Amino acid sequence: MAAALEGIRVLDLTRVWSGPLACRMLADFGAEVIRVEDKAARGPSRIPSAYARGSGFYPDGEAGERPWNRNGFLNKMNRNKLSLTVELDTEAGADVFRKLVATSDVVVENYSPRVMANFGLDYERLRQVKADLIMISMPGYGMTGPYRDRVAYGTTLEPEAGLSSLMGYPDRGPQRMGIAYPDPVAGIHAAGAVMLALWHRRKTGRGQHIDLAQIETAIGVVGEAFLEYQLTGERPERFGNGHATMAPHGCYPCKGEDRWLTLAVRNDREWQALCGVIGRPELANDVRFSTAEERRRHRDETDGHINAWTKDQDAASAMRVLQAAGIPAGVVSDAQQLATDEHLQAREFFPRLSHPDAGTYPYPGQPIHLSATPATFRTDAPTLGEHNEMLLRGVLGLSAQEYEALIEEGIICDRPPAPPRLEQD
Amino acid sequence: MDSALGGLRVLDLSQDVSGTYCGKLLACYGAEVWKIEPPSGDPTRHIGASTSDGRTKPGALFLHLNTGKKSCTLNLDTERGQEILRRLAGGADIVIEDAGPGVMEERGLGYNDLSAANANLIYVSLSAFGSDGPYAGYQATQLTLYALGGYMYLTGDPDREPLQGPGHQPACLAGAHALAGTVIALWAREPGAGGQHVEVSEMESVAAAHQWTITRYNFAGVIQRRMGNRYDLTHPNTLYPCRDGYVAISVSTEKQAESFLLLVGQAELLEDKRFRGGLARLANADAFDEIVAPWFAERSKEEIVLLCQELRVPCAPVAEVDDVLEHEQLIARGFWREVDHPEAGRLRYPGPPFRMSDSPGQIGRAPLLGEHSAEIYEDGTGYSSDELARLREEGVI
Numbered sequence: 047m048a049a050a051l052e053g054i055r056v057l058d059l060t061r062v063w064s065g066p067l068a069c070r071m072l073a074d075f076g077a078e079v080i081r082v083e084d085k086a087a088r089g090p091s092r093i094p095s096a097y098a099r100g101s102g103f104y105p106d107g108e109a110g111e112r113p114w115n116r117n118g119f120l121n122k123m124n125r126n127k128l129s130l131t132v133e134l135d136t137e138a139g140a141d142v143f144r145k146l147v148a149t150s151d152v153v154v155e156n157y158s159p160r161v162m163a164n165f166g167l168d169y170e171r172l173r174q175v176k177a178d179l180i181m182i183s184m185p186g187y188g189m190t191g192p193y194r195d196r197v198a199y200g201t202t203l204e205p206e207a208g209l210s211s212l213m214g215y216p217d218r219g220p221q222r223m224g225i226a227y228p229d230p231v232a233g234i235h236a237a238g239a240v241m242l243a244l245w246h247r248r249k250t251g252r253g254q255h256i257d258l259a260q261i262e263t264a265i266g267v268v269g270e271a272f273l274e275y276q277l278t279g280e281r282p283e284r285f286g287n288g289h290a291t292m293a294p295h296g297c298y299p300c301k302g303e304d305r306w307l308t309l310a311v312r313n314d315r316e317w318q319a320l321c322g323v324i325g326r327p328e329l330a331n332d333v334r335f336s337t338a339e340e341r342r343r344h345r346d347e348t349d350g351h352i353n354a355w356t357k358d359q360d361a362a363s364a365m366r367v368l369q370a371a372g373i374p375a376g377v378v379s380d381a382q383q384l385a386t387d388e389h390l391q392a393r394e395f396f397p398r399l400s401h402p403d404a405g406t407y408p409y410p411g412q413p414i415h416l417s418a419t420p421a422t423f424r425t426d427a428p429t430l431g432e433h434n435e436m437l438l439r440g441v442l443g444l445s446a447q448e449y450e451a452l453i454e455e456g457i458i459c460d461r462p463p464a465p466p467r468l469e470q471d
Numbered sequence: 472m473d474s475a476l477g478g479l480r481v482l483d484l485s486q487d488v489s490g491t492y493c494g495k496l497l498a499c500y501g502a503e504v505w506k507i508e509p510p511s512g513d514p515t516r517h518i519g520a521s522t523s524d525g526r527t528k529p530g531a532l533f534l535h536l537n538t539g540k541k542s543c544t545l546n547l548d549t550e551r552g553q554e555i556l557r558r559l560a561g562g563a564d565i566v567i568e569d570a571g572p573g574v575m576e577e578r579g580l581g582y583n584d585l586s587a588a589n590a591n592l593i594y595v596s597l598s599a600f601g602s603d604g605p606y607a608g609y610q611a612t613q614l615t616l617y618a619l620g621g622y623m624y625l626t627g628d629p630d631r632e633p634l635q636g637p638g639h640q641p642a643c644l645a646g647a648h649a650l651a652g653t654v655i656a657l658w659a660r661e662p663g664a665g666g667q668h669v670e671v672s673e674m675e676s677v678a679a680a681h682q683w684t685i686t687r688y689n690f691a692g693v694i695q696r697r698m699g700n701r702y703d704l705t706h707p708n709t710l711y712p713c714r715d716g717y718v719a720i721s722v723s724t725e726k727q728a729e730s731f732l733l734l735v736g737q738a739e740l741l742e743d744k745r746f747r748g749g750l751a752r753l754a755n756a757d758a759f760d761e762i763v764a765p766w767f768a769e770r771s772k773e774e775i776v777l778l779c780q781e782l783r784v785p786c787a788p789v790a791e792v793d794d795v796l797e798h799e800q801l802i803a804r805g806f807w808r809e810v811d812h813p814e815a816g817r818l819r820y821p822g823p824p825f826r827m828s829d830s831p832g833q834i835g836r837a838p839l840l841g842e843h844s845a846e847i848y849e850d851g852t853g854y855s856s857d858e859l860a861r862l863r864e865e866g867v868i
Contacts, residue, residue, distance in 0.1 A: 050659035063682055077657050100750045101704060102693030103683070118686040188826075193800035197785045199721040201708055206719065206787035208795040210710070212637035215628070220710065220717060220789050224625030225634050230680035234647040240824045241654035242475040242500050246830045248661065254829035262806055262824060265795065267492075267643040269801050269821040273531035274519065275792040276818045282792065287614065287635050290519070295614060297623070297632045304696070306625070306633055310612040369609050372757070376615030378633050381688035381695055384621040384678060389606040395675055396685075407689045413645070413675035415580075415601070416650035418667035419659045 049076020050419035054244065055150040057082050057143075058127065059134075063200070063226065064184055064260065065156035066123035067233030072152075072240060073126035074412045074421035080150075080437065081129045081428065082143065085456075088114035088430055090465035105405050114430050114462050115403035120431040121427035122409050125399055129428035130437050131458050134165045139457045140388040143167060144175050145442050152240055153181040155230075159194050178253035184232055188259030200226025200260070207264040212271055214284045228264040293341040294320070294348045297378060300361035306378035307361045309352070309368055317341065319371040324355035327460050399426035431460035474501020475830040479657075480851075481565040482507055482556075483540060483782060484547070486514055488613075488639040489597040490569035491536040492646030497565070497653065498539035499832040500824050505847050506540045507556065509547070510866075512840045513537075528814050529837065538810070538820060539835035541843035551867045553578050558852040560585040560592060565653060568595040569661075572607050582668040592666040593656045597645050601672035611673070616641035620677025621684055628699045639734040642773065644676040705749030707731070707758045710789055711767040717789035718767065718775050728752070730782040735766040844868055 054077040058069040073079040091114065098109035103119045110116045130146075133139040144167070147153060151170065155162055162168045162183070169181045183189055186198030204210055204227050205220055214221030239256045247253055271282055287308070289295040294317075295310045311317050316336065321330040329351060335341045341348050356364060361377040367390070368375035379387060385408070390396065396408035404426070412421035438444045438452070452458045476497060481504040483494035498504040515537075519530025529749065536697050546843070548554040557580070565848055566585060568575050575581045575596075580596040596602065599611035606619075617623045617635045627634035652669040660666055678685070687693040695703055702708035705728075708721045722728050725748070740746045740762065745755040752759055767775065772788040779786030790798065796819065801807060807819040823832025848859055848868060862868050 050655045071651055091611065094748075097750065098749070102687030102691040102695075105690050107691050118690040119683045122683070122686045151857075153817060167490075182825075184825075187800050188804055191800045191803040196780050197783050198787065199723065199785045201702055201721040202719045202720075202785045202787040205710065205717070205789040206795075208790050208792050208796075209637050210719075210789055211791045213634060215631065215634070219712070220700075221627070221634060222702075222710065222719075224624065224627070224697055225622065225682050225684075227636070227640070228704075229682070230644070231647070234644060234651065235824050238496065238647060238650035238654060239827065241658060242653055242830070243827060245654055246475040246827075247655055248658075250829075252829050254827055256825050258825035259804070259806075262604070262801070262804075264765050265801075265806075266821045266824040267640060267647075268638040269535040269636065270531040271792050272796055272821060273534050275796070277528070277531055277815070287632065289612075289614070292612070293614075297614075297618070297634075299632070306618070306624075308615045308618040308635075310614050312612065340619055351830065372610060374610040374612045374615050376611065376619040376752075378618040379621050380624045381684045381693070384681075385685050385688050387619070389600060389604045390675070390678060392604040393601060393675070395678065404690075408684075410679045410685050410691075411675075413671055414648050414655070415670040415677045416656055416659075416667055417670075418664060426666065428573075458581070466637045 049422060050416065051075045051077035052154065054078065056080065056152040056154060057146060057150050059153065059155040059157070060151050061087070063123070063154060063229040065154055066237065068236035068240070069127065069154055070123055070125065071234070071237040071412070074423070075419065076422065078145070079127040080433070081124060081127050082131060082133050083430065084133055085131055085459045088117060091462045092465055093341055097106050101181045104409070106264055110395065110403060112403050112461070115401070118404065118407070119210070121401060121404055124427035125409065126424050127428060128433040128437065129431055130434055131431040131460065133457050134167065136457055138452065138455060140165055140167060140172055142268040142438065142442070142452070142457065144172070145438070147172050147179065148175050149441060151180060151244070153179065154236070154240070156184045158185050158197060159183065159189050172254065176253070178247055178251060180240060180247060180253045182239055182256040182258060184236055184258040184260060186260050188262065189257040196262070200229035203228040203261050203264055207261050208271065209264060209268055212268055212282055214286070216284050216286045226338070231267055232258060232260040232263045265415070288345070291338060293338045293345065294352060296349060298349070298352050298356040300356050300364060302360070305361045307356055307359070307364050307375060308378060309373060309375040311373065316373050320368070320373055323367055323371050324352060326351055329464060387422070397423035399423060401426040403429060429460070430462065433457060434458050434460065473830060474833070475827060476500050476502035479503065479564045480562065481505065482559055482563045484566065484568040484570070487569045487640035488515070488536065488651070489645040490567045490595070491515060492643050493595065493597065493649040493653070494537050494540060494567050495538055496646065496650045496824070499834065500827070501830065501833070502565070503853070504540040504557070505843070506537060506542045506838060507545050508542055508840060510544045516840065526814065528594070532795065532816055534818070534837045535820065537837035539833060540838055541847060542838035542841055543844040543847040544841040546867060547578055547580065549867060551862065551865070553580055555590065555852060555867065557581055557585065561589050562851055563589070563592065565593045565595060567595045567597070567649070571598050572602040586666060590665045592659060593653060593660065593669060594666065595649055595653050595669040597649055597671050597673070599673050601670060601675065606674070613639050613641055616673050616677060620674050621681060622677055623696060625684065625697050627697045629697055633697060641673040641677050644680055645671045645673040648676050648714050671678055701753070704753065704757060706752035707763070711764065711771055713767040713770055715771050718772050718778065719787050719789055721785040727784045731784050733783070734778055734782055735763050737762060749832060756853070767855065810834055812836045813839065
């Protein structure tokens with residue numbers, strides 16, 4: 047069977063994380079996704095070796111001959127995609143882009159709102175080129191309103207959307223999640239948004255513009271907190287690793303350096319089972335711990351009993367023992383444990399992809415499993431401008447002369463500019 | 472103007488946040504979502520519910536996750552209940568369930584059972600770990616999924632225990648993936664390909680939503696650790712306390728770093744080797760913060776944000792829930808939607824997660840338990856009114 051999205055052409059103008067992730071999802075299911083990149087999109091042609099070593103983005107810490115093609119942060123977002131370089135801030139570049147739009151179904155961009163308008167490539171103008179175009183814009187604050195032109199990253203939107211106030215140590219202030227969480231939230235929703243618009247187009251013949259404000263999408267995934275506040279008039283408590291109803295519910299130190307185990311007790315039966323596992327069966331009958339409410343009140347004591355057991359346990363073995371007793375438990379996996387996790391390995395979650403400049407590595411796969419039209423991992427990320435000729439000559443039908451002229455004028459390229467000066471290592 | 476999913480019928484059997492969130496998104500964009508609840512109600516109904524004046528008020532989580540759905544009750548643990556569900560599924564486009572591996576199959580309501588009678592059915596299963604693999608039978612909560620999905624190790628102070636995230640993010644990530652998966656399956660169905668089984672696991676949904684954690688390990692053996700409110704690779708990308716709260720600031724380019732240092736009156740630090748480049752500033756972040764902290768302490772959130780934004784340095788106030796409800800931009804965009812609910816009253820709900828110009832989303836109210844039973848059984852089962860009356864007498868519906 048053909049891939050689900052075969053025949054759909056997506057122009058991916060996005061940067062950083064949210065937009066590339068959205069387009070990666072579409073590409074995994076067979077859409078032809080074209081990265082539209084300017085010559086500096088992947089950084090300069092040389093990078094300081096200290097950065098190559100320190101960032102962890104380059105295989106074995108080496109920048110290599112073509113660092114712009116070796117950056118794992120960029121490459122992991124761009125498997126299954128094609129690459130076209132074009133300078134959209136030039137008339138000739140914008141013209142090439144418009145011609146490509148005329149052959150495409152979807153444009154995805156996550157610039158701040160004024161950028162596409164400055165290029166003369168906003169939705170109103172692009173729909174003149176392709177009447178049923180679907181375009182999604184995903185800036186931090188949306189396409190309208192007084193903050194539309196403010197700059198934002200996921201790391202500023204997360205606390206602004208209230209998420210950081212909803213978590214953290216009880217004795218401390220707001221806490222961020224350790225990743226720029228609004229980015230994947232926006233990206234995953236955006237893939238759904240594009241699909242909804244395609245479905246709508248199939249029924250009606252009409253395209254449309256989708257305005258995804260990353261702050262709004264982030265609010266939606268903690269939406270209950272805002273209703274709770276209106277219902278109670280109280281700001282939510284900072285729980286740390288606790289829970290409103292379950293107890294015990296926490297993160298406990300295990301044997302080894304920075305090794306931890308989480309566990310949650312959902313009911314009294316699980317508490318009794320836990321008492322057996324930790325070798326303290328007498329606690330199961332202790333009235334101080336007989337209900338979740340009692341256990342929350344005596345949290346220091348219950349946590350003390352659990353800590354006394356976990357501190358000498360290997361986290362993974364303890365997880366298995368608790369699971370065998372029917373108690374939800376999970377190790378706190380670091381990058382190595384996640385990359386080698388037996389469950390993810392058994393489910394073949396990490397496809398291995400080969401790249402001419404970066405080598406062969408496993409990458410996080412696709413959590414959406416479709417029984418009839420599954421995701422496929424066809425190609426690793428494209429090199430910069432790898433598909434310039436195929437797209438411009440093959441798809442748009444430019445002559446050899448026109449194509450050469452674009453190269454000479456610096457409208458397209460296959461290597462980034464040199465840095466103005468290289469920082470001392 | 473119509474809706475994207477108008478005319479599609481969804482049976483939402485979810486009992487957990489993951490499937491319920493997926494159903495909410497489908498309802499928002501126009502699908503007719505029938506929430507099938509056990510006679511005692513979806514367990515989420517009772518979380519945070521309160522009773523006053525003899526009336527029960529549903530909790531916030533239920534109200535939020537079930538906007539725009541209709542509700543009927545049905546006991547799926549009885550044979551008659553299962554038979555009725557098979558009838559309902561015969562006329563449905565999409566079924567969503569998050570009961571866990573094997574549970575629906577035991578009831579004769581798995582994908583194979585229901586698709587046998589409706590080849591076009593899209594059957595969406597969400598679970599903690601997926602239907603196979605060593606953890607398939609494991610128990611899970613959001614806490615253990617934050618941990619196993621790799622978010623928790625990255626979150627919190629370096630010298631304290633790792634922290635869970637807010638709310639129910641493993642479930643919401645899975646629900647959002649399931650929205651995309653469902654509509655991709657719809658798209659693939661149309662050319663006569665039939666329906667299919669869509670499966671999404673929460674653990675994989677978290678593992679796929681990492682910025683660079685796994686790749687940096689595979690490429691260079693880097694194991695990222697948690698660093699409080701700081702962020703890897705550059706500085707300042709952190710929260711600073713200020714006169715009336717906290718601000719978040721995210722310097723990522725050297726140009727932004729320069730603008731920031733000029734703004735806080737520390738231009739000479741540009742020549743300081745300790746602070747040249749993001750990695751150097753991060754390595755010396757304690758010293759850096761000591762120098763800039765007084766500038767923040769003297770100023771208000773609003774003042775700092777405006778000054779930074781003027782220089783195109785990403786900066787935002789750290790907001791409490793009530794600040795977010797009063798957020799100027801959100802109000803100007805009409806993000807909050809006032810929705811009346813007979814038990815909960817009039818509240819402001821988060822609007823649709825994205826705005827579609829030609830098929831906008833809607834936030835309807837959550838249903839009362841069994842509010843639409845009669846309508847759903849009449850439209851969905853094809854039973855005669857006599858048969859329905861008998862089923863009601865027997866307590867099946």
